[in-house]
Structure formats: C-alpha cells, structure tokens
Amino acid sequence: MSEFDVIVVGAGPAGSSAAIKLASEKMNVLLVDRADPPGSKNISGGVLWGNDLEKIVPNWNKMAPVERYITSKGVGFLTKDSSIDVNIKSRKFLQGVTGYSVLRVKFDQFLAKRAESAGAMLVSGVTVENLAFKDGKVIGVVQEGDTITADTVILAEGANPRVAIDSGARRPIADQDVAIGIKEVVKLPEATINERFGLTSKEGFAGEYALGFLEDGVEAGGFLYTNRESISLGVVINMGHLRADDKTYSFDIMDQFTDHPSIASLIENGKLSEYSAHLVVEGGYNSFPKQYGNGYMIVGDAAGLSFSNGLMIQGMNYAIASGILAAETAIEAKKSSDFSEKSLSRYKEKLMESFVAKDAYNFKGIEEVTWGKLAHKIMPSLMEDVLVNMFLTDGTPKKHLTELIRKAMKENNVKSSDLLMEGYKMIRRM
Amino acid sequence: MALELVVITKIVPDGSEVFIDPVNLTLNRSLATNVINPADENALELALQVKARYGGRITVLSMTPPFAIPYLEECVGRGADRAILLSDKAVAGSDTYPTSLAIAAAIKHIGKVDIVFAGEKTSDSSTGHVGPGVAEFLDAELASYVSSVEYDDGYVIATREFEEGTEVVRIPTPAVVTVLTNSNNPRKASLRRKIDAIRQGVIVWDLKEVGLPPDAVGLRNSPTIVKRMIPFPRRDRKGEKITTDNIAKLVDVFEQNKLIKGGE
Known part of the structure; x- marks a missing residue:
C-alpha cells in the first residue's frame, strides 16, 4: 500500500490548487516544494483570473494577499519615439470577475498554507529528484535515495519541469515551447501609482506592449501591471531568436523597454526592488506535451498550459483549473483503485472539455500573430x-x-x- | 553510553528583510520572513557530526511562540531526534537574562545532558548572551566561538577561533559550546526525514512543565532597557558607471578615494 494517495510536486498555483482540492476530499496528500517558504522561487508576469480558484477557496479574494483589482486594461504599441495606447477602463469590469494583480511570493505561500490547513502535508525546502517506477508505472518520488510512495503523482513543477523531463514523463522542452521572461518590481508610493494610472487604491491597471522599436527580427513583448505599492514590468523574449542571434541580449531588451519614454515616465523615481528572470511557457495547442501516464499527471506550466507569446500572457488561471481537474481525476482513480494510464486519461478528457484546452484550441496558431x-x-x-x-x-x-x-x-x-x-x-x- | 545532546535555537526574522523604521527608530520586522538563526544552523550541524561520531540523542529546544513549529520540524528533518518548544505567554518581553534562565530550566527538565550547542549569537540582536547565560544557570562549563568539537570520556575538546589564532580547550561535561556562524555547511533536510518529522510533531512545554514560576521571567525580570536607537546615516550611491574602455578614469576615482596609491 502506498504511503500517500497523491504526491504533488511543486507548490505553485497548479500544485497547491490540486492539493487543496484533494485534501478537502479527505485524500492523503503530500505537497512538496523546493523553496522555503513554499513558492518563494515562483515568478509570474501577469494577472490572476480567479474564477476557478473560487471553486476550491470560496471568497479567496477577501482572504488572499491580492494587490489590486484590474479595472483598466491596455495594449500599447511602442515605437522608438512614440507610444500608441489603447486603454479600456470600464465599469463593466466591476460586474464580472476580472483579474487581480498578485505578488507571487506572498500569494503562493497563502495557497500552500491553505492546502496545509485543508489537511495536506506540506514540505518546503526539499527538491524532489526523480519519479520512482515499478513495472513501468510511477509509484512515487525519489529524494536522497529514499522512495516515497503514492498511488498518483501530480507534477506541478512549473516552466522548467526537471523531474518530469528527467524521468521521461514528458518530452524535453524545445525552443518553441518557451520564451525568456525578465521582470522588475519597482517600488513607488501607493498615491503616486494611483495618480499616474488614474486609479483608486484598490483598482489596478494591466497592459501588454508590442515592442516595435526593436531591431528587425527580434521578437519580444512587454507587460506592466500595478501592485499596491509597486509596479511589475518586464519583457518576454522569443527563445529561438535569442539563440540564433548572439548580438541580442535579453537584458538589453529589458533596458530598452524600461527606458522607453512612455514606460520610463510610469516608473520614474521608483526604487528597483526585485529583478528576476525565468523561463516562460509559450504554450499553445500545438506544443502540448503528453500530460498523463501510468500513475502520473502533469499540470500547469509543466504541461504547457500557458500562453505567453508576444502580446498575451495567461497561465495562472490555467494552472489552477488543470490542478483541480487532475485532483478530480486522482479522486476518481482512487474510487476505482485504478491508477493506470487509461484511468488517468480522464484528466486529458476533462482538460479538453474545459476552457483551458478550448482557449488553446481556439487560439491555435495565435503565436503567428502575437509574435x-x-x-x-x-x-x-x-x-x-x-x-x-x-x-x-x-x-x-x-x-x-x-x-x-x-x-x-x-x-x-x-x-x-x-x-x-x-x-x-x-x-x-x- | 550514548551522549545526551541539546541544541538551542531561536527563530529570527531574515536579516536581509529587516530595516530600521526611520520614524520610530525601532526594528521593523513586519515584512520579514523567519529563518532559523544562522549560527544555530551551524550549532545543529556540529551536534549532528558529534552524534554521527560518538552516538547519542539530539534534542532541539527553542523558546518561541508556536509559529516556530515548522522550523523545529526542519531541524528534526535534518537529523535531530526530537524537538521541544518552550512556549508560554509569561515569557513575552524577556531579554537575554530570563531567556537563559528559562532555557536552562527546560534543559534541567530534560535530565542529564552532556553537551549543549548554541549559536554564537542571534542575527536579530547579536548579544551572544544566551549560550553563556545557559551555561551559568546550568553551572556547566562554557566554550564560546567554537568551530569544532571532539568528545573524550566525559570531556569536550573544543576548538575556539579568534582573529589572532585558535585555542583548543578541554572542559568536563556538562558543557555548553557556542558555535561560530559559517563554521560548517549545514545539511539539508531530506524528504523522508521531513515527512517523519512532521508526523512526529514537536513537544510543547510551558513554564509550569519545566518548574519555573511565571514571575521569574518576562519584561519585569529583564534588566535591559532600550534607551534609544541610532541608525547609521544612509549613503546613497552615485550610480556613476565607468566602463572598461575608460581605465584611466577608474584609476583616478580609486586614487581620489584613497583606495589605491598613485605611483610614478
């Protein structure tokens, strides 16, 4: 008999959502994250759309450390000297549920703690090294020579899924699967941010930018969103291009973005408080890897469930939704005591029926446009x-x-x- | 006979995230995440090495509010045998004197102890008082600023390090050693041990358990009075960039700031 019903590797939005769902259905769950506190190595470049989170953490937006409610969205076309911005601020955003800007270090810790209080065992600061196999089936994880067993393993490792790849559970990452993201967090007084973006303290702005000023051939998009007392901004750069051209440096593109007159004026006099770089999953329907197998499922960024190509950045909502679907599948598998590939293929079916895959399908080939x-x-x-x-x-x-x-x-x-x-x-x- | 080893630890705010409030001149720890006091990690590692060599049992002991429990589980995950949390509202406001008294009381309650390991100091207050204080209240020998330890039939042979050199002392047990920051590489917890640590849980004692009256500790019994705090003036960087194609300028700047001496 396995020690755990499910081991979830990675406490980002996907992994923690899976663990919350599993634990709240009385499943015996282990949630492991390499960072301590959990989630402190996680980075995002976008806004959290919380419709699915609501299903497992009702009223999450009242409890979670959110920054601002996005009431204003923008798309900007930047040339060397000018910016042409299309901004929409609408009261209609207030009626539906739009997104929140979140600071992931705080937010991911909140989610991981929710999983723990729902009954999951949370271990942070430990890096899982590999999957454990028996007769071609995943039976748990390996760490420092020990095997910890589980009926099902959910891999939620994020954009650089080492365990999934090293164990052969998913194919290696190809250049077209990922982009490089660079992000800065610039601290500014709350009042200054409100003034510059025309917001009240709870309202937020999120914008995406075409970087038309870049040398021909360089493919990168910019993003910027407001937190309560800081602005997060960054660029997402196509990997294939960076590899082909050794004269283009990712940090130069970031500098050009932050130095652009219309961006510079938004962050003027701010204090740089974080600088980070991360692989970003470009995702898209055409680059989905195999997302399940005998005894395991892959969720979130690790499963290519993300969009970040040029003008669009979406991922946390897909991560949460896929985490919940994998959890549901694991619960059903336990009921039938069948953890085979066939049984877990229900996860793929659920995914295909959900907005996650439908979005990906509908926007199939969107990278042609956004890049x-x-x-x-x-x-x-x-x-x-x-x-x-x-x-x-x-x-x-x-x-x-x-x-x-x-x-x-x-x-x-x-x-x-x-x-x-x-x-x-x-x-x-x- | 197996050695009875105790590691005392404090959970502190991460130093890089603590700053002095410019208005109130107090330490603002509100934004900081907590960590095991860095020197205590070295103390635990040294204890683990002693255990590996001579055998024994390691108890990690902390006087902290219950938020410390995950950190104590981490210590057990690294290889300690058990963790005890001494937690009591009455100790709130205690400075290093009643803290040492209460920790010593808890160690006495454990029973016969051979070696107590402590960090040389905490990163949030840097007094270095508690290790020696505990030695005093236990009436045990003390070796401070220790980098390594051997055990020889009722004696601790401790290597102490100073700027001038090293000193090797031989003291009888029970002994307290305070361990230097960065004197070893603390191991990480493994997943197996961490799971077991969480299942095992942390033993929680209050003052009554260790036989100490509440009026022996707390703010009233703390002789320290913080009169005022003086922040260092902030030095803003000029942000001037000198690239490698202007070495002469770089040399000038170094000379002007007396970082190098000009030659002919």
Whole structure:
C-alpha cells in the first residue's frame, strides 16, 4: 500500500490548487516544494483570473494577499519615439470577475498554507529528484535515495519541469515551447501609482506592449501591471531568436523597454526592488506535451498550459483549473483503485472539455500573430506615422487620412498585399 | 553510553528583510520572513557530526511562540531526534537574562545532558548572551566561538577561533559550546526525514512543565532597557558607471578615494 494517495510536486498555483482540492476530499496528500517558504522561487508576469480558484477557496479574494483589482486594461504599441495606447477602463469590469494583480511570493505561500490547513502535508525546502517506477508505472518520488510512495503523482513543477523531463514523463522542452521572461518590481508610493494610472487604491491597471522599436527580427513583448505599492514590468523574449542571434541580449531588451519614454515616465523615481528572470511557457495547442501516464499527471506550466507569446500572457488561471481537474481525476482513480494510464486519461478528457484546452484550441496558431510582424512592426510604425502627421501642426494644410496611410505605408516599405495577408492572419487567429 | 545532546535555537526574522523604521527608530520586522538563526544552523550541524561520531540523542529546544513549529520540524528533518518548544505567554518581553534562565530550566527538565550547542549569537540582536547565560544557570562549563568539537570520556575538546589564532580547550561535561556562524555547511533536510518529522510533531512545554514560576521571567525580570536607537546615516550611491574602455578614469576615482596609491 502506498504511503500517500497523491504526491504533488511543486507548490505553485497548479500544485497547491490540486492539493487543496484533494485534501478537502479527505485524500492523503503530500505537497512538496523546493523553496522555503513554499513558492518563494515562483515568478509570474501577469494577472490572476480567479474564477476557478473560487471553486476550491470560496471568497479567496477577501482572504488572499491580492494587490489590486484590474479595472483598466491596455495594449500599447511602442515605437522608438512614440507610444500608441489603447486603454479600456470600464465599469463593466466591476460586474464580472476580472483579474487581480498578485505578488507571487506572498500569494503562493497563502495557497500552500491553505492546502496545509485543508489537511495536506506540506514540505518546503526539499527538491524532489526523480519519479520512482515499478513495472513501468510511477509509484512515487525519489529524494536522497529514499522512495516515497503514492498511488498518483501530480507534477506541478512549473516552466522548467526537471523531474518530469528527467524521468521521461514528458518530452524535453524545445525552443518553441518557451520564451525568456525578465521582470522588475519597482517600488513607488501607493498615491503616486494611483495618480499616474488614474486609479483608486484598490483598482489596478494591466497592459501588454508590442515592442516595435526593436531591431528587425527580434521578437519580444512587454507587460506592466500595478501592485499596491509597486509596479511589475518586464519583457518576454522569443527563445529561438535569442539563440540564433548572439548580438541580442535579453537584458538589453529589458533596458530598452524600461527606458522607453512612455514606460520610463510610469516608473520614474521608483526604487528597483526585485529583478528576476525565468523561463516562460509559450504554450499553445500545438506544443502540448503528453500530460498523463501510468500513475502520473502533469499540470500547469509543466504541461504547457500557458500562453505567453508576444502580446498575451495567461497561465495562472490555467494552472489552477488543470490542478483541480487532475485532483478530480486522482479522486476518481482512487474510487476505482485504478491508477493506470487509461484511468488517468480522464484528466486529458476533462482538460479538453474545459476552457483551458478550448482557449488553446481556439487560439491555435495565435503565436503567428502575437509574435508576428503586423503587431510588432507594421502596426506600430504605421500608426505612429499616421497619427503623428494627423496631429502635428507644421503650417502646411492637413492631408486626408487615406493619403496619410498611403504615405506611411510607402515610407515604412509596407506593401498592401503584406498588410492584407498579416491582417487576415490576425483576424483568423483571434 | 550514548551522549545526551541539546541544541538551542531561536527563530529570527531574515536579516536581509529587516530595516530600521526611520520614524520610530525601532526594528521593523513586519515584512520579514523567519529563518532559523544562522549560527544555530551551524550549532545543529556540529551536534549532528558529534552524534554521527560518538552516538547519542539530539534534542532541539527553542523558546518561541508556536509559529516556530515548522522550523523545529526542519531541524528534526535534518537529523535531530526530537524537538521541544518552550512556549508560554509569561515569557513575552524577556531579554537575554530570563531567556537563559528559562532555557536552562527546560534543559534541567530534560535530565542529564552532556553537551549543549548554541549559536554564537542571534542575527536579530547579536548579544551572544544566551549560550553563556545557559551555561551559568546550568553551572556547566562554557566554550564560546567554537568551530569544532571532539568528545573524550566525559570531556569536550573544543576548538575556539579568534582573529589572532585558535585555542583548543578541554572542559568536563556538562558543557555548553557556542558555535561560530559559517563554521560548517549545514545539511539539508531530506524528504523522508521531513515527512517523519512532521508526523512526529514537536513537544510543547510551558513554564509550569519545566518548574519555573511565571514571575521569574518576562519584561519585569529583564534588566535591559532600550534607551534609544541610532541608525547609521544612509549613503546613497552615485550610480556613476565607468566602463572598461575608460581605465584611466577608474584609476583616478580609486586614487581620489584613497583606495589605491598613485605611483610614478
């Protein structure tokens, strides 16, 4: 008989959600995280959408250490000299549930502690080394030569899933699976943040940026969101490109982003309090690895359940949802005492029925757009030329808009056929 | 005969996250996460080495509120045999004097003890009082600033380290040794031992259990009075960058700041 019903490796949103769900159904769960306190090595670049968390931690937003409720969203197209921002602030955001900005070190610790108080055993500061196998089935985990047994192992290791890969439970990471994320947390007084973004203390802003000022070929997107007393901002850079070009440095791209006039003014006089770099799962339907097998399931980033390509960053909500689905599957497997690959394939079915896979499927190939030339290069420079010419008063008569667009296209060397093609791709993918 | 070893430990705020409140001039620990006092980790490691060599039982003892329990489980996870938490509201506000008294009382309650290991000092108050204080109340021999320990038939041979050199002392048990920060590499807990530690749990004692009246401890019995706190003036960096293609400038700056002597 196994020592635990389930061992969950990794206490991020995916792992802790799985553990909360399992423990609250009286399953005997071990939740292990390599960091102490749990989650203190975890990094995110986005906003937490909490619909699924609500199912396992009712009223979580009243208890969890959240920073701000996102009432204002933006997309910015940055060129060398200009920024063209589309911001939406809507009262309608207040009716539904939108997202919260969270600081992961605090938030992940909260979730892990919730799992513990629900009855899971939480061990932090210990790194699981491998999966334990018997007759081709995963029977637990290996750490310092000891095997700790469980009927089911849920791997929730995040973007760099060493155990899953080293044990052969998932295929190795390919360049197209991941990007590099760099993030800074800049401290500023609450009042200053409110003033700069036009917010009250509980409201927050989250924006994503096309970095049109980058040298041709460099693919990176920027993000920025407000915490209570700090701003998190960073860039996500396509891995394939960085590898191909040894003149591009990730930190240079970050510097260019933070030095951009419209970003610099938002963080002016702030104090840099954190600087981090992390693998980011690009995800997408086409890069899903196998997510289950005999005696194990893979959840969250480790299972490629994330989006972070150029203009979109989503992951924590998928992590939470997949953690819950894996937990449900483990509970059903226990009822039937069947932990085989076939039994655990229910997890994949649940995933495919859920918004997690549906989002991924619907946005299949979105990376063509979010990393694409239209969003990052053509649109920013075209818009800049058109809008600057439209508003710049230089004594000459105003030109008609179509004429401005034609001129801008010519100056930016954009062919109508390219624009149509890229535009078609964008509409099709989105 | 197996040695009875005790490691005393304090859970402290992580030093890098503690700052002086510029208004109240008090230590602001509210943002800090807690850690096992760094020198105590070395004390535990030394005790584990002594146990490995001579055999025995290690009890980790801490006088802290119950939030310390996970940290004590960590100590057992690293190889201690059990952990005792001395927790009592009456000790609130105790300075190093009643703290030493209460810890000594708990050690006496354990019974016959051969060696007590303590960190040389805590990272949050740096007095270095409690180890020697415990030795005093136990009427035990003391070796402070110790980097390594051998045991020889009722005697502790301790190597003490100073800036001027080292000193090897031979003292009879029961003995208290205070262990230098960074004098060894503390091992990590393994998953197996950590699981067992959590299942085993921590023994909780109060003052009554160790036979100490509440009016012997606490703020009233603490002779220390904090009169005032003076923060060091903050030195802001100029943020000037000198790159390698301007070595001459770099040399100038070093010379001006008397970091190097100018040559001909």
